[in-house]
Amino acid sequence: xxxxxxxxxxxxxxxxxxxxxxxxxxxxxxxxxxxxxxxxxxxxxxxxxxxxxxxxxxxxxxxxxxxxxxxxxxxxxxxxxxxxxxxxxxxxxxxxxxxxxxxxxxxxxxxxxxxxxxxxxxxxxxxxxxxxxxxxxxxxxxxxxxxxxxxxxxxxxxxxxxxxxxxxxxxxxxxxxxxxxxxxxxxxxxxxxxxxxxxxxxxxxxxxxxxxxxxxxxxxxxxxxxxxxxxxxxxxxxxxxxxxxxxxxxxxxxxxxxxxxxxxxxxxxxxxxxxxxxxxxxxxxxxxxxxxxxxxxxxxxxxxxxxxxxxxxxxxxxxxxxxxxxxxxxxxxxxxxxxxxxxxxxxxxxxxxxxxxxxxxxxxxxxxxxxxxxxxxxxxxxxxxxxxxxxxxxxxxxxxxxxxxxxxxxx
Amino acid sequence: xxxxxxxxxxxxxxxxxxxxxxxxxxxxxxxxxxxxxxxxxxxxxxxxxxxxxxxxxxxxxxxxxxxxxxxxxxxxxxxxxxxxxxxxxxxxxxxxxxxxxxxxxxxxxxxxxxxxxxxxxxxxxxxxxxxxxxxxxxxxxxxxxxxxxxxxxxxxxxxxxxxxxxxxxxxxxxxxxxxxxxxxxxxxxxxxxxxxxxxxxxxxxxxxxxxxxxxxxxxxxxxxxxxxxxxxxxxxxxxxxxxxxxxxxxxxxxxxxxxxxxxxxxxxxxxxxxxxxxxxxxxxxxxxxxxxxxxxxxxxxxxxxxxxxx
Numbered sequence: 001x002x003x004x005x006x007x008x009x010x011x012x013x014x015x016x017x018x019x020x021x022x023x024x025x026x027x028x029x030x031x032x033x034x035x036x037x038x039x040x041x042x043x044x045x046x047x048x049x050x051x052x053x054x055x056x057x058x059x060x061x062x063x064x065x066x067x068x069x070x071x072x073x074x075x076x077x078x079x080x081x082x083x084x085x086x087x088x089x090x091x092x093x094x095x096x097x098x099x100x101x102x103x104x105x106x107x108x109x110x111x112x113x114x115x116x117x118x119x120x121x122x123x124x125x126x127x128x129x130x131x132x133x134x135x136x137x138x139x140x141x142x143x144x145x146x147x148x149x150x151x152x153x154x155x156x157x158x159x160x161x162x163x164x165x166x167x168x169x170x171x172x173x174x175x176x177x178x179x180x181x182x183x184x185x186x187x188x189x190x191x192x193x194x195x196x197x198x199x200x201x202x203x204x205x206x207x208x209x210x211x212x213x214x215x216x217x218x219x220x221x222x223x224x225x226x227x228x229x230x231x232x233x234x235x236x237x238x239x240x241x242x243x244x245x246x247x248x249x250x251x252x253x254x255x256x257x258x259x260x261x262x263x264x265x266x267x268x269x270x271x272x273x274x275x276x277x278x279x280x281x282x283x284x285x286x287x288x289x290x291x292x293x294x295x296x297x298x299x300x301x302x303x304x305x306x307x308x309x310x311x312x313x314x315x316x317x318x319x320x321x322x323x324x325x326x327x328x329x330x331x332x333x334x335x336x337x338x339x340x341x342x343x344x345x346x347x348x349x350x351x352x353x354x355x356x357x358x359x360x361x362x363x364x365x366x367x368x369x370x371x372x373x374x375x376x377x378x379x380x381x382x383x384x385x386x387x388x389x390x391x392x393x394x395x396x397x398x399x400x401x402x403x404x405x406x407x408x409x410x411x
Numbered sequence: 412x413x414x415x416x417x418x419x420x421x422x423x424x425x426x427x428x429x430x431x432x433x434x435x436x437x438x439x440x441x442x443x444x445x446x447x448x449x450x451x452x453x454x455x456x457x458x459x460x461x462x463x464x465x466x467x468x469x470x471x472x473x474x475x476x477x478x479x480x481x482x483x484x485x486x487x488x489x490x491x492x493x494x495x496x497x498x499x500x501x502x503x504x505x506x507x508x509x510x511x512x513x514x515x516x517x518x519x520x521x522x523x524x525x526x527x528x529x530x531x532x533x534x535x536x537x538x539x540x541x542x543x544x545x546x547x548x549x550x551x552x553x554x555x556x557x558x559x560x561x562x563x564x565x566x567x568x569x570x571x572x573x574x575x576x577x578x579x580x581x582x583x584x585x586x587x588x589x590x591x592x593x594x595x596x597x598x599x600x601x602x603x604x605x606x607x608x609x610x611x612x613x614x615x616x617x618x619x620x621x622x623x624x625x626x627x628x629x630x631x632x633x634x635x636x637x638x639x640x641x642x643x644x645x646x647x648x649x650x651x652x653x654x655x656x657x658x659x660x661x662x663x664x665x666x667x668x669x670x671x672x673x674x675x676x677x678x679x680x681x682x683x684x685x686x687x688x689x690x691x692x693x694x695x696x697x698x699x700x701x702x703x704x705x706x707x708x709x710x711x712x713x714x715x716x717x718x719x720x721x
Binding site for chain 1: 611
């Protein structure tokens with residue numbers, strides 16, 4: 001067994017365990033959040049999901065809301081892949097890797113959110129092929145498991161392969177990864193479509209049982225993920241030697257504007273349909289935006305989300321505000337918050353309110369649910385931080401792996 | 412089920428069995444140094460799907476479960492695993508003009524089927540409607556938590572809702588691990604040892620018939636019903652879904668007995684029988700009364716018929 005792969009492992013390990021004080025403060029902060037989340041989750045494991053505010057009437061809550069939002073964030077990669085590889089837009093091609101790594105960490109969060117939501121986590125092996133029983137193709141949940149894991153693998157393979165090649169100072173073989181990258185485009189569309197179908201397929205819940213949900217999922221996904229990318233790019237540019245072209249940032253901002261425009265249009269169509277025809281199915285939308293029988297928990301959040309999304313749309317659309325970093329960053333924060341409300345709680349909860357037998361149960365997450373979710377998001381953040389910490393020096397050429405021809409000197 | 416699928420399942424279960432044998436052996440060696448870890452913990456962990464247990468495995472599972480329940484509740488349990496009888500398709504009738512909203516069915520069901528008392532789990536929900544107002548298409552006008560001194564109340568009527576035992580059940584389709592399925596006699600059942608607790612079936616059910624054990628179900632020892640069926644009223648676990656099974660432990664007996672809710676109803680509003688038997692009471696009701704089924708527009712095809720006896 002040659003020693004160089006082991007040494008390379010230690011080179012990588014050394015890279016992620018060193019840094020300036022801001023890096024350690026950030027990682028320490030994430031680890032603290034993860035610990036808090038773990039403690040909260042231990043309590044949930046012990047007492048059951050009774051520690052959440054979910055009940056039979058609202059059987060999915062904050063965890064599944066976060067899950068749907070994170071599926072959207074995973075789309076960050078594809079909005080970079082398309083201009084980079086289909087249109088060969090060079091400024092974006094240089095940074096597409098950071099989008100793929102974000103997809104990897106977003107899917108990690110998705111899987112964790114499902115894991116904390118199930119009642120019997122130790123039985124998840126029942127989902128494994130061969131030793132478990134996958135109710136495929138009948139159950140949309142099995143489709144979701146397949147496409148999410150597939151998307152995870154594609155992005156992990158592409159990004160690790162490229163990093164590995166770079167770390168050895170060689171150029172990656174585009175013939176090998178191009179098919180995977182091309183495949184990742186329809187695959188990204190599929191993760192949103194299938195997650196939307198999971199909701200759409202339920203005739204029991206009129207709020208979700210509408211075809212418009214799938215395109216809306218896609219449109220809003222192309223807002224939140226890329227907006228998060230824009231913030232990450234500015235941080236990466238500041239803390240490392242990587243030069244990210246302003247052109248790339250502005251181009252992504254422009255694409256987000258179009259995505260939000262489509263999202264707002266689809267929202268308008270949905271809003272019109274419900275309130276103009278005003279059937280009994282409009283009750284869910286009414287609950288969401290105006291309150292139902294004096295139950296108004298989500299109303300302020302939904303109007304906030306709408307105002308944020310609308311403002312962000314114009315800030316991204318107008319070249320003047322898009323190309324000013326203060327208004328650009330403001331727009332990013334607004335759109336992430338807006339989509340988080342709209343595609344999170346704003347999507348999951350009204351499906352259950354009013355319930356199938358007309359009952360109104362007002363749901364709001366408990367402290368436990370919020371702390372566990374914080375832990376999951378911090379885990380995703382840590383995965384992304386460590387991946388990027390390793391990727392940056394490989395990118396700039398400061399970090400190189402050893403090969404079997406390298407002189408055997410201790411690291 | 413098609414032949415092809417059958418064959419596929421057989422081969423799958425074979426490989427699964429071999430794999431499980433290996434992993435169980437591995438787990439057993441792991442368990443030994445732990446010392447305190449009971450072997451039954453691992454047996455429970457690796458327990459296969461109900462429909463894939465062979466005769467010996469089934470016997471061992473039942474023996475283990477009976478032991479566990481005895482430890483928990485201090486009572487000797489009997490867990491049946493009887494199959495559906497041939498030429499039987501169970502159907503249910505509910506006479507809305509007779510129901511007085513007393514909820515005896517709700518609590519009769521709780522006792523018979525070992526539902527949790529704390530927190531309370533009810534498989535039957537009785538909805539109260541104001542006479543003269545919209546109801547069956549807009550259940551939003553219903554009141555589930557009515558609490559009068561006496562029933563029936565002037566100006567109101569009642570509609571109990573429980574699992575409608577759909578012929579085309581959306582919950583079964585939703586389950587990612589086939590932990591819930593429709594038996595040949597039409598009863599939709601759950602394997603409480605296979606359910607992962609994802610609650611997709613609860614979102615998919617249009618009748619609010621599925622209930623989750625949000626915490627460990629609490630039942631006083633003296634209130635336990637030890638005559639149980641594996642797919643029915645045996646005590647459930649924390650974190651799994653449960654539902655009405657038409658009292659599978661009673662109706663599959665030979666001769667069968669009525670579900671507890673039918674038996675307990677003081678006004679005879681509840682009817683039950685074999686839909687395939689033209690002489691059954693339920694068939695008489697369907698043939699002679701004006702029946703309707705809840706949310707027909709969803710094409711779930713319930714085997715639960717509401718009617719007005721007059």
